Amino acid sequence: MAVYENGNGSVFANDAKINLQRVPNLSDFFPDLPKYPNPLNENKYFHPSKGFFATETQFVAKSVTIDVSNPNPPNQKYFMLAGPREKVVFKSEDVKAAIVTCGGLCPGLNTVIRELVNGLWHQYGVRQISGVLAGYRGFYSSDTVYLDPKVVDSWHKVGGTMLDTSRGGMDLKKIVNSIEDRGYNVLFIIGGDGTLRGAHGIFEEIKRRGLKVSVACIPKTVDNDVAVIDRSFGFQTAVEAAQAAINAAHVEAESTPNGVGLVKLMGRSAGHIALHATLSSRDVDCVLIPEVPFFLKGPGGLLEFLDQRLAENGHCVIVVAEGAGQDLMPKSGDGAKDDSGNLLFQDIGYWLSGQLKKHRNENHPGKVFAVKYIDPTYMVRAVPSNATDTLYCTLLAHSACHGAMAGYTGFVAGPVNGTYCYVPLEQVAYNQHLVNVNHQKWAWVKSLTNQPEFVKPDSLP
Amino acid sequence: MAVYENGNGSVFANDAKINLQRVPNLSDFFPDLPKYPNPLNENKYFHPSKGFFATETQFVAKSVTIDVSNPNPPNQKYFMLAGPREKVVFKSEDVKAAIVTCGGLCPGLNTVIRELVNGLWHQYGVRQISGVLAGYRGFYSSDTVYLDPKVVDSWHKVGGTMLDTSRGGMDLKKIVNSIEDRGYNVLFIIGGDGTLRGAHGIFEEIKRRGLKVSVACIPKTVDNDVAVIDRSFGFQTAVEAAQAAINAAHVEAESTPNGVGLVKLMGRSAGHIALHATLSSRDVDCVLIPEVPFFLKGPGGLLEFLDQRLAENGHCVIVVAEGAGQDLMPKSGDGAKDDSGNLLFQDIGYWLSGQLKKHRNENHPGKVFAVKYIDPTYMVRAVPSNATDTLYCTLLAHSACHGAMAGYTGFVAGPVNGTYCYVPLEQVAYNQHLVNVNHQKWAWVKSLTNQPEFVKPDSLP
């Protein structure tokens, strides 16, 4: 079977069209780019043998299931296999690397930074590594910090980011000016979808200016709504950390007549944390996520469910994702945004807490009732990565190092079906991974919580 | 040295007056009350030997320090030594015990209940033990639950209270009617100062009606503001649990330019938790407690301190007790109270968070700034007791059992200088233990945080 590649990143094999998703390489823009043997060849711990280096012909399937009654799934895509390449496009001594973290905190941020430094230093002999402080604005508004393995040695045991982070500061021109002035040629950008869209702009501007600079990205979103790759780092840790809040809500609810424990968890557009935390806990009576609209009053609504559950069980635990129910709350009217450009949400937990109290006061006056509202956001996201995420962060970071040194640019490093890949940056920056409410997992949640469908009677056929 | 006791619970020895604080005994009211040998005499594990039983002549000094230049400290008090007595006033088969928990949650509540049950069952052969549900109202508004060692076996590993709790419901007449109707003769009441004042009323009413009922109390206040005894149960656990919130605040604050981490901790009248959590953490820049007034604006105020600290360190962690700064906030006007009769507080953390933002926006516009406000209250108080508190809860509960079986009534069980005592109920119910701001410990906190004195210039002499 011969493989033909077309200009759009697709190849044709026989009658099968294979959709290969290549990421750009500096050699695409600099045809005469010299290449050098990978320093890992000289590394006493690696002993590259046959098959050690990944090649440009190796790809990873996005969809692993086939239907033998229809063996050409229409939407199959293949991403480039991550890993060290036989040749690199930088001499170690010429590399000036910069690492920046943007947006909110996420467990494992410091681990990613640490392992970028270690990967560059120990595997590629890079000695000039700068930490850009406090997000994008740090490129132009402050000094950077020197990084080496000794400096970052204990960072994986600390939550947050030692490089500071902030929202906003995305002044494209100033940033690329600074990159040019300071001579960085390998950039590692760690941030959420807003950050990645910024990174895409930086990548385009760098290309426009004809700079020989690799732009490698690592998606960071504790919400886990990142597209294409399996999951975002820190997510497992966050789900674990959220258990303490649900446990407290459950204890509070059970310890008082008609007690309600209400926990708000992160998730602006996607309810992954709320969903997974609910599945791990088993103590939740109702989980509300942005993907599933709900309403309060009348048959089929949340208040009816609450009353039923209190009548049956005497207590009720509700988990609500921060982005759920935004349509229900009075608008703040001004469309205020945070410095990352995210619409500022009203606090659904606080609002819901008030609504539940109001309902009970009006409809069950004189009955003991209490809502205990817990917002564990910072306690969930400011912890260090657990063992699972620590390992994951390391593999992400090392994959990014291998890719950048090999000249790949405008890419995201991450696992697809458990295998590390390089994914075109725009595919991740401009897409989101929401909870699939048609999937069994959501059905299973409902069967576990026995929560209602939130279907208004008049919307039934 | 002869000892003479006067009618007010004091004795005179030579020229020294010894202030003995006796607690009432049922035999004070029923002069012919029959007494029985303590069942521990027949317990194969206890082998009472000489000195095993506590006597009515053993007391514990409240003050352990003496000044040999003035050996008669004016305020020395002596409390009755707790422990099993040689004689008890109940036959095991006649005891009908009831246990009730009131007010908010506190780590160790379930452990106390468990050990009351175990102490009664295993040490005194009591077989009729009822759990009163959901606080005082449970005496008259619901069935009770049967308790035995098997039922309570795993309770010490669970936060909250298996008996439910609630505020209010203190209908004296109905409660004592129910006690009389159901025939309880040994009551264990676990709750805060409001609850203890209620218990004092019950004790008086029981006395008035001439009922042969022991009323034993165990003070429960996670705030640790209980008078006379060394500390309240669950306090050590709460201080430990609060560390996670302070750590998160610290990480959040350090991970962003001009980051402020703000943590609200329990403490309506007394800042013990805030103070101890600060001392254990060492990551706090300022701790605000009810005992120390503060103000925001102008020289010596909190906002000035904030600006200085941010300028020096780039971040700031503030811990505020829930009862601090109540005078600063706009009044809600209605003097609303919760069902325990406590004045409802406005949320100082939420308010302060807004004030800090407002100040920075107005006075440092354009500068990155963020306040991360954490209210870990339920996550701190809904956990099970740690090892230290588990042991403590047990000794409290067993002390209470010994006292009640010996006929003591209207008393609180608890340690004074590490030795378990019986304290007259009204001394605990009508007093509070606040942070002594003249003590070295508070000076030490200030030296540790370097926080200001909050002295307004014009208030200086």
Place this chain on the structure above:
Amino acid sequence: MAVYENGNGSVFANDAKINLQRVPNLSDFFPDLPKYPNPLNENKYFHPSKGFFATETQFVAKSVTIDVSNPNPPNQKYFMLAGPREKVVFKSEDVKAAIVTCGGLCPGLNTVIRELVNGLWHQYGVRQISGVLAGYRGFYSSDTVYLDPKVVDSWHKVGGTMLDTSRGGMDLKKIVNSIEDRGYNVLFIIGGDGTLRGAHGIFEEIKRRGLKVSVACIPKTVDNDVAVIDRSFGFQTAVEAAQAAINAAHVEAESTPNGVGLVKLMGRSAGHIALHATLSSRDVDCVLIPEVPFFLKGPGGLLEFLDQRLAENGHCVIVVAEGAGQDLMPKSGDGAKDDSGNLLFQDIGYWLSGQLKKHRNENHPGKVFAVKYIDPTYMVRAVPSNATDTLYCTLLAHSACHGAMAGYTGFVAGPVNGTYCYVPLEQVAYNQHLVNVNHQKWAWVKSLTNQPEFVKPDSLP
């Protein structure tokens, strides 16, 4: 592209041979087996829509990477997609299910049992579910326990197995007699490779006797050496739990001159836990696993490395898998086996600890030296599953339920590349997944620890 299937579970597409790995179905042996609609059709939470049910034509690729220069990887295999089927082969009221756990403990065991019960009960309306006690011998030597969702409600929060487990007891005839006598028709067997080989025997004997019984297996090995599927349940929890031991070893080693912290971790044939725990910790100087032979004395040996590391750093942390270095220790001579038939290992940690002391005493007399040996095995494996594993255990259990109800038998449920599959039992029972020491991950470990290759000089070319 047409697909043809041959008798050996393979199909041919054009010139490509697709290796489909079907698992047996009871309808293979009972051609006239009646089928019933899946009860999920009537379940209010599931609303099966198009694509909800998995079909017999859906398969999951074992290898997700392709090389477009050679698009037919020679060893590609496809496993049956797990999930609910449109038809089931049992009426709910006819199902008599039995669940058994065998071998050593593993985090998540109770969660798997809980979710088998919940899956059967809530999704398939099964009401006769028995827990077989204490492993295989429980089939014939003791009563079973009744299981329903209420009984198992809190089991996921408890380590170990509520059904008891034991090694051995694999008396094939007695077991199948009991299955026949008691009328079980759906079996869930949870255990390690020895257990799965036993399960294969049971499956074969059931087939031989012509019984209509589904045999569904869930591999349990905290060592994570299970073949085909992505990982075994409890593994992530164990790696996390092992961190406490490595931390303690590190603190002990650092707190004394020439201190050595030595930690033994599980791993009879495969060093996955040792490897992953090392990668998560970063505080380890040398990790010894069964897949990589090592030696003590002479150039390139462990003792030389130890001396160097102590001279450089003053301390050293070593992690050793229980199956490493077995060739170095004096034989116990008797080839003793445990009741599962596993060769009893000598304690490599204890032995190694002695060897290190002996070496230092002989070669560095008078120098301070200390080995602190930690064996955290039971503390690692007896904990409840963490959030990641709790979810994983649930998906495993529900997959197994769906498969068994659809009549599949002699199969293992588990994820392949993150997608849940049914795998022929013998492929898992008779294979093992070892650490691939040619993979970058092992190279990376070595670069992280800087440990030697353990190559004897004379074995060099």
Place this chain on the structure above:
Amino acid sequence: MAVYENGNGSVFANDAKINLQRVPNLSDFFPDLPKYPNPLNENKYFHPSKGFFATETQFVAKSVTIDVSNPNPPNQKYFMLAGPREKVVFKSEDVKAAIVTCGGLCPGLNTVIRELVNGLWHQYGVRQISGVLAGYRGFYSSDTVYLDPKVVDSWHKVGGTMLDTSRGGMDLKKIVNSIEDRGYNVLFIIGGDGTLRGAHGIFEEIKRRGLKVSVACIPKTVDNDVAVIDRSFGFQTAVEAAQAAINAAHVEAESTPNGVGLVKLMGRSAGHIALHATLSSRDVDCVLIPEVPFFLKGPGGLLEFLDQRLAENGHCVIVVAEGAGQDLMPKSGDGAKDDSGNLLFQDIGYWLSGQLKKHRNENHPGKVFAVKYIDPTYMVRAVPSNATDTLYCTLLAHSACHGAMAGYTGFVAGPVNGTYCYVPLEQVAYNQHLVNVNHQKWAWVKSLTNQPEFVKPDSLP
């Protein structure tokens, strides 16, 4: 009441003899020693007011209980109240302080060091503080490390000791020579009873040589067998940490037929940790401590109890202190000692584990049986101090600073009945605090575990 002091540290008040336990002061040996105002007078955080400074006439009672029928308890002792004194005997700039840690690890060691440094630096303006490395031998065999608040800032979050520790090295002459040569005048010695006896030798030698050097000691023994003071630092943390091991033992025991979980805990002479961990856990069937002899075979022995408990409950959890049952094991014959001079113990847990297996094999052949032996020693003692101990360590350290600066020497700082005192060094160095097996607490343990008395039939009267 006049107070007369005699030469032996006793005073007479009327007919009452008050036993005052003064500690030496440098001014006792240097009558003309100049004194300086306490620098705290100038410290903006402390504002010493009336009553702030402790005086030489303030003492703390050892016994807090009185019997009013006999108001002169024969053994009452009074210790000097700790705290800052109005005058100090060193100018801040003249102080050369040295801190040394000896013996095994204990939670909180680093916290004590940190707070000695902070107390000296911030409260007394001391700027020359040296850390002596690796125990006593560090005085003469290695350089010291410079300490200041910045260096020690995060030490309280780390287990072990940053100064290293070791056993032995107690060469009195070399040590005092070094003290003299290096000019140290304030010594802080942190260690167990062996270390304190060494410290007493140093104190005597310093006195003999006429050196103006304060010797302040802080007892460190995770076993909690320290005399006079309330408890040793780290003990509460250790009891907490031991819970994980007991939980694992309990899960292992419950998960297999006739399962035994055996946990060895620290406690060479005193069973405090075993006792407290048992009381906190409630899952223990038998606790064996050095203070209570036991035997294995025959009526009333451990094996009989084991068989009974397994027959009744199906499992059994045993906690054994390391020093228990030493008389039962075959002697190693050589009376080997560790470098601290402690007799090397054989491992009672390992030995007992073998004895239990042997017994069951011989007397219950063919029955499933398993012992899971856990030795969590290093995992218990190498953790950082919990919140309770962190605070405690700080108060200990600050008390020691105040005492040393005031010229007290040859003393131990620690709480007596919750109030911090200075205790003559020899009272702590030459005494031990064992478990009082005649106390109710031990009776209570037995009633909780239902364990036997271990009384041989022929030893009955």
